[in-house]
Amino acid sequence: MATNGNVTGFPPRSSGRPARFGLHPLHEAALRLAEIGLHRPRAKSAKTKDLINLLLCHGARAWRYSQPEANIHLHVTCPDGKSPVMLRLR
Secondary structure, three states, X not given: OOOOOOOOOOOOOOOOOOOOOOOOHHHHHHHHHHHHHHOOOOOOOXXXXXXHHHHHHHHHHHHHHHOOOOOOXXXXXXXXXXXXXXXXXX
């Protein structure tokens, strides 16, 4: 069975500067789950990396939940009389 690599689908950059994009968070999570299933030996610094990721995610989540709620008014018309847009916000 083939495994998915960390491939973004973008051609390599010709300049020596690092790219301004990262992997999509869902893609990163899927790759981590795949690594768990493959029983690969983990690097020595994996626990440190996991701890840093946990702290960063926790801080970002705490910041998002501390923000005030936002109200959205959306006016969309459709000739059929049905609502062409369906949104569910939490």
